[in-house]
Amino acid sequence: MKTKEGLWKLSPSGLYDFDDCKACFWIDNHHGKAPGIPFVLNMAMDSVLKSRYDIYRAKNELPPEIEKLGQEGVSLFKDIETLNKWRGHVSHLQIINEKAGYILSGKIDEVMVEKDGRLIPADFKSSGYAPKDDKKKYYISQLNAYALMFREHGHNISDRALLLHYFIKDAKNPSLDVEFISHIDPVKIDLEAFEKKMAKIVELLNSPYPGDDLECQSCVYYASR
Numbered sequence: 001m002k003t004k005e006g007l008w009k010l011s012p013s014g015l016y017d018f019d020d021c022k023a024c025f026w027i028d029n030h031h032g033k034a035p036g037i038p039f040v041l042n043m044a045m046d047s048v049l050k051s052r053y054d055i056y057r058a059k060n061e062l063p064p065e066i067e068k069l070g071q072e073g074v075s076l077f078k079d080i081e082t083l084n085k086w087r088g089h090v091s092h093l094q095i096i097n098e099k100a101g102y103i104l105s106g107k108i109d110e111v112m113v114e115k116d117g118r119l120i121p122a123d124f125k126s127s128g129y130a131p132k133d134d135k136k137k138y139y140i141s142q143l144n145a146y147a148l149m150f151r152e153h154g155h156n157i158s159d160r161a162l163l164l165h166y167f168i169k170d171a172k173n174p175s176l177d178v179e180f181i182s183h184i185d186p187v188k189i190d191l192e193a194f195e196k197k198m199a200k201i202v203e204l205l206n207s208p209y210p211g212d213d214l215e216c217q218s219c220v221y222y223a224s225r
């Protein structure tokens with residue numbers, strides 16, 4: 001939505017929709033998003049993973065499933081108090097760019113640190129099945145958004161961010177002790193490209209409705225009613 005000052009209020013995860021369907025993204029930002037069903041299981045899994053990472057953080061270790069990052073000198077961000085602020089409320093990482101016409105605010109799941117101290121934004125993605133490669137492009141903006149927010153708050157940032165996938169090993173296994181497999185998916189951080197994208201996003205939102213996208217299931221559904 002637009003603020004009184006004429007700035008578009010955007011969130012890192014909300015940028016997914018710009019890459020998904022520009023028409024739906026335009027409508028959601030002009031008229032508000034239709035209430036959806038919360039992904040309760042994903043939210044619970046995020047909470048489990050945060051607690052899991054916090055246990056290893058306190059021991060100055062990495063969870064075993066991401067141990068190979070340790071060989072590159074990567075560690076978990078140590079300052080839990082600051083991390084909990086970033087996790088807890090969107091205001092702490094918020095940036096306001098009046099010239100470009102947007103406010104970007106959101107919460108982050110996890111932060112790691114390169115050997116030389118640069119921050120690596122990370123996001124947990126839990127799912128019932130292994131991540132599909134073609135989905136990754138939708139998350140590039142989300143992770144670049146976190147990197148931009150960190151940079152604007154004075155932090156040095158890495159040239160990579162991490163998607164930390166956790167998915168069910170065998171959906172046909174009837175045991176309630178559900179076993180998860182993890183997979184680390186690095187995303188390149190390119191803030192010059194990302195800022196150009198933010199300019200395109202604001203330009204789209206400041207323009208008239210772009211018209212239904214006939215390849216989008218939601219657009220076709222609403223158009224047919």
Ligand SMILES: [Zn+2]
Pocket residue numbers: 021022023024025213216217218219220
């Ligand atoms: Zn659409």
